[in-house]
Amino acid sequence: MAAIYQAAYRRVSSLICRLHSTYVRKMRYLNELKEDDSLCRQAQTSGTFYLFHNLSPFLQKVGEKYFVPQLSAAEIKRILEKFKETEQWIEMSVLIGCSDEHVPRFALDLGALEKSVIESELKGSFTNLQKALFVVDGKDSPLLASAQSLLQWHNSHQYCNKTGQPTQRNVSGSKRVCHASGITYYPQMSPVIITLVSDGSRCLLARQPSFPQGMYSALSGFCDMGENVEEAVHREVAEEVGLEVESLWYSSSQHWPFPSSCLMIACHAIVRAQQAEISMNKLELEEARWFGLEEIVEGLKREPRSSKQDDGSFLPWFPPKQAIAHQLICEWVKQQTSQLA
Numbered sequence: 001m002a003a004i005y006q007a008a009y010r011r012v013s014s015l016i017c018r019l020h021s022t023y024v025r026k027m028r029y030l031n032e033l034k035e036d037d038s039l040c041r042q043a044q045t046s047g048t049f050y051l052f053h054n055l056s057p058f059l060q061k062v063g064e065k066y067f068v069p070q071l072s073a074a075e076i077k078r079i080l081e082k083f084k085e086t087e088q089w090i091e092m093s094v095l096i097g098c099s100d101e102h103v104p105r106f107a108l109d110l111g112a113l114e115k116s117v118i119e120s121e122l123k124g125s126f127t128n129l130q131k132a133l134f135v136v137d138g139k140d141s142p143l144l145a146s147a148q149s150l151l152q153w154h155n156s157h158q159y160c161n162k163t164g165q166p167t168q169r170n171v172s173g174s175k176r177v178c179h180a181s182g183i184t185y186y187p188q189m190s191p192v193i194i195t196l197v198s199d200g201s202r203c204l205l206a207r208q209p210s211f212p213q214g215m216y217s218a219l220s221g222f223c224d225m226g227e228n229v230e231e232a233v234h235r236e237v238a239e240e241v242g243l244e245v246e247s248l249w250y251s252s253s254q255h256w257p258f259p260s261s262c263l264m265i266a267c268h269a270i271v272r273a274q275q276a277e278i279s280m281n282k283l284e285l286e287e288a289r290w291f292g293l294e295e296i297v298e299g300l301k302r303e304p305r306s307s308k309q310d311d312g313s314f315l316p317w318f319p320p321k322q323a324i325a326h327q328l329i330c331e332w333v334k335q336q337t338s339q340l341a
């Protein structure tokens with residue numbers, strides 16, 4: 001009897017498994033790789049690798065386009081042999097995802113090896129992440145950003161905060177453990193709110209002193225300990241431009257690798273048109289002002305290069321489409337245009 005039940009259970013389980021979508025199977029496989037060291041070690045032999053050098057990703061240029069090559073384990077071994085290094089280096093890679101066909105993807109930083117040798121061997125170049133994110137295909141930039149953030153987190157968490165002893169990573173790189181204290185460290189992100197404030201017919205954009213000339217963006221700020229998203233939006237708007245938010249709603253979120261792993265939580269906020277006088281915090285901002293719809297539409301078309309005028313001043317331009325600030329601005333334009341229609 002028990003055998004019949006077991007056979008029926010197996011049939012139902014395998015049916016459920018087949019019914020699972022490609023996405024669900026992929027996520028379950030990735031989770032197994034994170035948890036199971038021997039499975040992940042085996043996966044490294046059949047996976048593909050994104051290369052980094054001191055946290056700069058490796059890109060190849062074909063014509064005017066930049067690509068992020070995925071190298072096989074065999075190609076990595078060939079490079080390592082050039083340096084008379086062993087394949088043990090592969091163990092320093094971190095798991096960053098997998099294809100729909102369950103080919104795992106890893107990121108590996110070869111920062112200790114001579115950069116120019118790798119570049120000429122693989123015919124490409126290690127490119128600063130800030131530049132790389134804006135020149136690669138849109139689907140590759142989130143992958144590069146999260147890979148770099150994870151590599152950076154490992155670099156800065158080599159030792160236990162409590163004992164000062166070295167921490168040991170698991171094979172996938174999803175955590176580090178201090179065996180002396182038993183503390184497990186997981187990769188961290190800092191929550192940051194980014195808010196496009198509107199008074200109903202205009203939107204508020206600001207400049208930090210570190211921004212490139214002419215660029216304006218939505219207000220942003222790190223969440224304080226214990227704060228929720230709504231409280232952070234209210235506080236940041238009050239702190240930076242002296243306005244009181246009346247209502248707000250969530251738009252979307254984005255992982256942002258600068259300065260190190262932020263979770264950008266994007267919202268729209270409304271302030272009363274009668275109480276919209278800006279009182280800017282000069283310690284944080286260089287300029288903050290209201291923009292009408294026409295000026296925003298013009299600014300969205302403007303390239304950073306074409307923003308400089310003959311008298312040396314700069315016309316406003318906005319963050320590129322890879323930044324969530326861009327998305328907030330486009331949503332606001334859509335909202336305003338639909339109201340006018």
Ligand SMILES: NC(=O)c1ccc[n+]([C@@H]2O[C@H](COP(=O)([O-])OP(=O)(O)OC[C@H]3O[C@@H](n4cnc5c(N)ncnc54)[C@H](O)[C@@H]3O)[C@@H](O)[C@H]2O)c1
Binds near residue numbers: 192262323
């Ligand atoms: N992707 C986008 O569209 C977009 C747009 C704007 C800003 N951002 C990012 O948002 C982040 C925060 O924006 P901000 O500079 O306006 O923040 P902010 O207004 O909170 O000011 C930054 C200051 O906050 C303090 N701070 C508090 N907690 C911090 C933490 N965990 N890490 C670092 N500093 C902390 C520091 O003193 C720092 O100088 C920046 O890293 C920026 O790159 C992204």
Ligand SMILES: [Mg+2]
Binds near residue numbers: 219220221284
């Ligand atoms: Mg700020």
